[in-house]
Each structure stands twice: as structure tokens, then as C-alpha cells.
Amino acid sequence: MAITENIIGTLPDERGHFGPYGGLFVSETLMEPLEELRAAYNHYMADENFLKELDEDLANYVGRPSPIYHARRWSEQLGGAQIYLKREDLNHTGAHKVNNTVGQALLARHMGKRRIIAETGAGQHGVASATVAARLGLECVVYMGAVDIIRQEANVYRMRLLGAEVRAVESGSKTLKDALNEAMRDWVTNVDNTFYIIGTVAGPHPYPAMVRDFQSIIGREARTQMLHQAGRQPDALVACVGGGSNAIGLFYPYLDDQAVAIYGVEAAGNGLETGQHAAPLCAGKPGVLHGNRTYLMEDADGQIIETHSISAGLDYPGVGPEHAWLKDSGRANYVAVTDDQALAAFHDLTRIEGIIPALESSHALAYASQLATTMRPDQIILVNLSGRGDKDMHTVAAREGIHL
Amino acid sequence: MSLISRKFAHLKAQGKKALIPFITAGDPIPEITVDLMHDLVAAGADLIELGVPFSDPMADGPVIQRASERALEYHVSLRDVLDMVSQFRQLDIETPVILMGYLNPIEVMGYEHFADRAADAGVDGLLIVDIPPEEGEELQRIFKAQSIDQIFLVAPTSTPDRIQRICDVSGGFVYYVSVKGVTGANHLDLSSMEHKLAEIRSRTDLPVGVGFGIKDAQTAAAVSRLADAVVVGSALVSRIEALADEPEKIGASLREVISSMRQAMDKVD
Numbered sequence: 325m326a327i328t329e330n331i332i333g334t335l336p337d338e339r340g341h342f343g344p345y346g347g348l349f350v351s352e353t354l355m356e357p358l359e360e361l362r363a364a365y366n367h368y369m370a371d372e373n374f375l376k377e378l379d380e381d382l383a384n385y386v387g388r389p390s391p392i393y394h395a396r397r398w399s400e401q402l403g404g405a406q407i408y409l410k411r412e413d414l415n416h417t418g419a420h421k422v423n424n425t426v427g428q429a430l431l432a433r434h435m436g437k438r439r440i441i442a443e444t445g446a447g448q449h450g451v452a453s454a455t456v457a458a459r460l461g462l463e464c465v466v467y468m469g470a471v472d473i474i475r476q477e478a479n480v481y482r483m484r485l486l487g488a489e490v491r492a493v494e495s496g497s498k499t500l501k502d503a504l505n506e507a508m509r510d511w512v513t514n515v516d517n518t519f520y521i522i523g524t525v526a527g528p529h530p531y532p533a534m535v536r537d538f539q540s541i542i543g544r545e546a547r548t549q550m551l552h553q554a555g556r557q558p559d560a561l562v563a564c565v566g567g568g569s570n571a572i573g574l575f576y577p578y579l580d581d582q583a584v585a586i587y588g589v590e591a592a593g594n595g596l597e598t599g600q601h602a603a604p605l606c607a608g609k610p611g612v613l614h615g616n617r618t619y620l621m622e623d624a625d626g627q628i629i630e631t632h633s634i635s636a637g638l639d640y641p642g643v644g645p646e647h648a649w650l651k652d653s654g655r656a657n658y659v660a661v662t663d664d665q666a667l668a669a670f671h672d673l674t675r676i677e678g679i680i681p682a683l684e685s686s687h688a689l690a691y692a693s694q695l696a697t698t699m700r701p702d703q704i705i706l707v708n709l710s711g712r713g714d715k716d717m718h719t720v721a722a723r724e725g726i727h728l
Numbered sequence: 729m730s731l732i733s734r735k736f737a738h739l740k741a742q743g744k745k746a747l748i749p750f751i752t753a754g755d756p757i758p759e760i761t762v763d764l765m766h767d768l769v770a771a772g773a774d775l776i777e778l779g780v781p782f783s784d785p786m787a788d789g790p791v792i793q794r795a796s797e798r799a800l801e802y803h804v805s806l807r808d809v810l811d812m813v814s815q816f817r818q819l820d821i822e823t824p825v826i827l828m829g830y831l832n833p834i835e836v837m838g839y840e841h842f843a844d845r846a847a848d849a850g851v852d853g854l855l856i857v858d859i860p861p862e863e864g865e866e867l868q869r870i871f872k873a874q875s876i877d878q879i880f881l882v883a884p885t886s887t888p889d890r891i892q893r894i895c896d897v898s899g900g901f902v903y904y905v906s907v908k909g910v911t912g913a914n915h916l917d918l919s920s921m922e923h924k925l926a927e928i929r930s931r932t933d934l935p936v937g938v939g940f941g942i943k944d945a946q947t948a949a950a951v952s953r954l955a956d957a958v959v960v961g962s963a964l965v966s967r968i969e970a971l972a973d974e975p976e977k978i979g980a981s982l983r984e985v986i987s988s989m990r991q992a993m994d995k996v997d
């Protein structure tokens with residue numbers, strides 16, 4: 325299906341549908357709170373004071389705009405297209421996640437909710453939530469799978485330092501999807517005083533649209549910066565896709581530029597052929613989970629299956645419904661790279677450019693390095709460097725047999 | 729008239745309220761589910777709610793989550809659950825059976841295919857937790873064609889407009905969730921329930937059932953004073969859990985709770 329019309333501003337529909345995807349698949353208790361959230365969100369996004377406050381927070385607290393950096397040495401060694409990096413790793417707390425938590429926490433405060441809850445996988449969203457909660461003096465509870473608590477222990481400690489309570493989730497596969505289930509259960513129980521900050525473009529409407537809008541600052545800045553620094557827009561965009569928030573943040577403002585190719589990179593884990601991966605768009609089927617219809621990793625009975633990725637932040641069996649729609653419509657391409665390929669890119673960027681990327685972002689880098697070699701040196705790839713790798717020191721070291 | 733509606737009409741004529749136990753199919757082992765269903769009926773259950781195991785039971789508390797996990801260790805699928813209903817129907821054609829679960833296993837089977845098979849198996853009603861009326865129009869049409877009652881939840885947070893909308897599409901009965909929270913919560917608030925039930929009754933002639941938070945004969949009796957049906961889940965499932973290693977004892981244990989609830993409810997005048 326070729327897209328000829330403009331996409332920006334047309335999706336989702338009133339009830340959160342991106343074509344057949346998205347929507348509102350929750351139990352009745354949450355229908356009214358979600359409606360209240362939708363109404364508040366629409367109200368405040370048209371409120372000048374709110375937007376001014378948000379802009380100031382993004383500038384002075386997060387440190388925006390994040391720079392764009394031309395990775396000249398790496399591009400030269402690859403011998404293909406020029407690779408530019410959108411440096412979300414330089415944000416306060418070290419990843420793009422904070423763009424969204426600053427926005428949602430501000431909304432929580434304006435809605436009079438004094439308690440915030442969040443789910444986290446890698447811990448980046450948990451840290452970003454705990455951070456804004458500390459700053460606004462809000463109570464904060466973060467749900468995290470027991471398995472993730474072990475592989476991201478530094479972030480667990482950071483959240484606790486920031487005053488958040490980290491609750492280990494022992495159900496199911498004990499990873500991100502189970503943390504999301506548990507956060508939903510908390511929300512349904514404490515809905516009167518609690519705001520649930522979802523960390524990616526998943527969940528029931530209005531979350532996928534709201535998180536996209538907060539993250540779109542990435543792509544809006546990039547459009548201005550690229551013109552300034554390269555004199556033109558890139559030929560291709562590349563971002564990793566867990567739930568898909570950093571990716572949609574970069575992609576969204578470019579959707580109507582048909583000349584810009586778009587690549588979302590999923591985690592192929594041990595390889596798509598092994599079944600041990602986290603690539604629902606590349607290897608899954610549509611279904612319903614966590615409040616929306618989207619591509620999922622599921623078995624023949626419709627049970628959600630366990631995912632595998634070296635990066636906890638990509639270890640999620642679903643994906644934001646807008647990506648499902650972008651895939652089917654053909655506007656974006658979705659590919660996958662393995663743990664080993666991501667690790668190789670992690671080391672390359674570290675050694676060649678002096679930037680230690682998050683393992684999540686390393687997936688985008690790995691694909692960009694393949695793509696670059698198929699392109700000419702006068703072409704440009706813009707990669708979303710969604711986060712920094714400090715949190716991954718233990719994982720990478722352990723993989724190399726070193727104990728820190 | 730559907731089997732569920734006939735059952736409620738029959739109970740009403742006798743001046744009785746419906747007792748609806750919930751167990752998860754396949755918990756703790758698939759072989760005993762059908763026997764447990766017969767045990768429940770023998771002890772005084774009027775309808776049975778059978779949970780379809782799901783990997784991500786977002787609306788359930790820890791007790792029913794673990795029931796799903798136990799059943800999934802045996803890979804109990806939607807197809808298996810339908811087989812259990814057919815088997816139950818070989819001996820009991822009078823007790824309505826309602827499947828309760830999440831949408832995804834039904835999506836994967838395909839709505840039409842599922843509805844055909846459910847009707848063949850003898851399923852009378854369906855309660856899908858994560859599909860509000862707004863998202864379910866296609867399903868509603870398909871179930872209607874198979875005369876399967878679709879049961880919807882009303883929550884403490886439901887506004888009058890939503891209650892109306894839910895009543896308009898509900899079949900069998902309307903299910904009021906007595907607490908803000910997940911299954912197994914226990915802070916039943918009878919006065920706010922009374923208020924909400926009146927609101928529901930002003931909008932529909934369907935019977936109204938109440939579930940979530942009913943844990944013993946006393947609460948069952950108290951709720952049955954206000955509602956047409958009492959749904960008991962976690963109180964039964966925690967007994968199943970406690971006896972998971974001695975499944976042969978589960979039937980007697982469930983019969984004991986159900987008959988105590990039955991007696992307490994029937995004493996209410």
C-alpha cells in the first residue's frame with residue numbers, strides 16, 4: 325500500500341485506533357480514568373502555560389535540545405553514508421525516557437494526582453520517573469520484573485536513592501511485560517490518587533499518542549538541526565524499537581517526507597530463527613495485549629511468549645500500535661539485529677567515537693552500520709542514540725567473562 | 729430465552745438468588761476440572777464461571793494469576809477449555825456455563841470459529857475482561873448469531889452514560905465489580921454497592937450479579953440481599969491452591985464452601 329496523503333495529525337482516531345491497531349482494551353474500571361486522562365491531556369496540550377512550563381523543563385532540567393553529532397571517523401571507516409547521531413544519551417538521566425516522564429509528571433501534577441507509578445525494564449524509565457517524582461515531591465512506586473532487577477541493579481539503586489519504592493514483580497516471565505501488568509493492577513486499585521506513567525508508546529489510548537507527542541521533540545529538533553548542520557534532511561532514519569517510543573519520537577515529524585527512509589530495529593536476540601528474540605514486528609502476529617491491538621509474540625494458543633534480548637529495554641513481546649500501522653502501510657521498515665551484532669556496534673562506537681551507547685541504542689547503530697555500506701558517502705543516516713551505556717557495564721563485562 | 733435467562737427466571741420464581749462459583753480451567757491439573765464443575769453444582773451452584781487461562785491476566789489478583797500459571801504449566805488452551813465444557817455437558821445440560829477470560833486467545837482462534845465451537849460445546853455466556861462495549865461490536869454480532877450471552881462488567885468508576893451503554897449490549901446478566909481493584913481484593917463496600925445497583929436496575933431489567941471480594945458465607949449472604957447473583961472466585965481458587973498437591977481433596981473442599989454459602993444465602997429472606 326503506497327501512502328500518498330499526509331499522515332501527521334491524522335492518527336489515531338478519536339478512540340485511539342491506528343487503522344486496525346491501538347484502541348482501548350481494558351477492564352471497565354479503567355475506562356473512565358482513561359477518559360479523564362484523555363480529556364486532561366487534550367486540555368493541557370492546548371494550554372499555553374502548560375506548554376511553556378514543559379518547554380522550560382525540557383530546556384533547563386533535561387538539557388534540550390540534545391545535540392546532533394556527525395560520527396565522521398566511524399562513517400569513514402565504514403566507507404558508506406555519513407552517520408549522524410541524535411544524542412538523547414546526553415539528556416539528564418541518560419536516555420530519551422525523560423522527555424516523556426517530564427511531560428506526564430507535569431500532567432499528573434495539574435490533574436492533582438500525588439502518587440505516580442511506573443513500569444520499567446532496563447530501569448531507564450523507572451529512573452526517569454523517580455527523578456521527576458523527586459523533583460515534584462510526588463510519591464513514586466516503580467514495578468520491575470525480578471529478572472530485570474538482577475540484570476540492572478545499578479538502576480535499581482538509583483531509583484531507591486531518588487526516593488522511589490521499587491517493587492519486584494515475581495509473576496509470569498518476571499520481566500517488562502509482567503511489570504506492566506502489575507502497574508496496571510496497582511492503577512486499577514488506586515486510581516483515585518494515582519497517575520500511571522507508561523514508559524513507551526504502548527498501553528491503551530491515549531498513551532500511545534500522548535507518549536509519541538512528548539517524544540516527538542526528538543524529531544522536531546532534528547529537522548531544524550539537520551538543516552543547520554548538514555544543509556539538508558537525512559536520507560534515512562534509524563532507531564531501535566522496544567515499545568517504540570524513541571523510534572516514533574524521531575520518526576513522527578518525518579512521516580510526511582516520503583524521501584526519508586525509515587528503519588525501526590528490533591532485537592533479534594540469539595537470531596530470529598532460534599525463536600529467542602524480541603521482534604514482534606519482524607516475527608510476530610497481531611493480537612491484543614496491554615490495552616491495545618498490535619503485533620505480539622505469542623504461541624498458537626494466544627499465550628504471550630517469553631522474549632530474549634541482551635538489552636532489557638527491548639525485551640518486550642509487544643510494540644506500540646502506531647509502529648504496527650506504519651509497518652502494514654509500508655511507510656516504515658522494520659528489521660532486527662542480534663545480540664552479537666549489537667555488541668559489536670557497542671564496541672565500535674565506544675572505540676572509534678568515544679561514545680558508550682546503551683545496548684538498546686546499539687541495535688540501531690548495528691543496523692545503521694550495515695545500511696551505511698549500501699549507501700554513498702554523500703548520503704546521510706540519522707541514528708537515534710536513545711541512551712548511554714553506563715547502565716550496561718555489568719552486562720557487557722559479564723559477557724566477556726569479567727566480573728566488576 | 730437463553731439458558732442463563734431461564735435459570736434466573738426459575739430462581740426468581742423460587743425466591744432464590746444465584747450462586748456462581750469461578751474456577752480456572754485446568755487448575756491445578758486439567759483432569760479434574762470437569763469433576764470439580766459437577767461438584768460445584770452438587771453443592772448448590774446455579775451457574776458456573778470457568779476461567780480460560782491466560783499468560784497476562786491483567787485484571788486478576790495474585791490468587792487467580794497463579795491459577796492461570798498452574799493451568800498453563802499443562803498448556804491448557806482455549807480449545808481444551810471448550811472440550812471440558814463439552815464433557816461437562818454429557819452429564820449436565822441445565823447448568824449454564826460462562827467462560828471468563830481475556831481477548832487474545834479468542835483473537836488467535838478467530839471470532840467466528842470460536843463462537844461456532846463455543847456454541848457446539850454448550851457455552852452459554854462469555855465474559856471477556858479486556859473488551860469494553862466500544863471495541864466489541866463485531867464480537868457482539870457474532871455471539872448474538874450463536875445465541876451466546878455476552879456479559880459485561882460495570883465498575884464503581886462507571887458513569888451513568890457508560891452504565892446505560894453497557895446495559896444496552898449485555899446479555900444474561902449484568903456483572904457489577906464491587907471494588908476498584910483486581911480479583912481477590914477484599915474491601916467490599918456494601919453501601920456504595922447498594923447505590924450503584926440501584927443505578928443499574930434503573931436502566932435494565934436484566935438480573936444483576938456482584939463479584940470481586942466475596943470471600944465467605946457471610947459476605948455472600950450480605951451481597952445476595954442486594955443482588956440477583958453472587959460470584960465467588962478467589963475464595964475457591966485459594967482452596968484449590970492450598971490443595972494443589974492433593975487434588976483428590978479439592979472437590980470436597982469446594983463443596984464445603986459452596987454449600988455453606990448456599991445455606992447462608994437461602995436463609996436470607
Ligand SMILES: Cc1ncc(COP(=O)(O)O)c(C=O)c1O
Pocket residue numbers: 419420421445446447448449523524525564565566567568569570571636637638682684685710711712
Ligand atoms: C536507552 C533506551 N533505548 C530504547 C529503549 C526502548 O524503549 P522504546 O522502544 O520505547 O524507545 C529503552 C527502554 O528502556 C532504553 O532505555
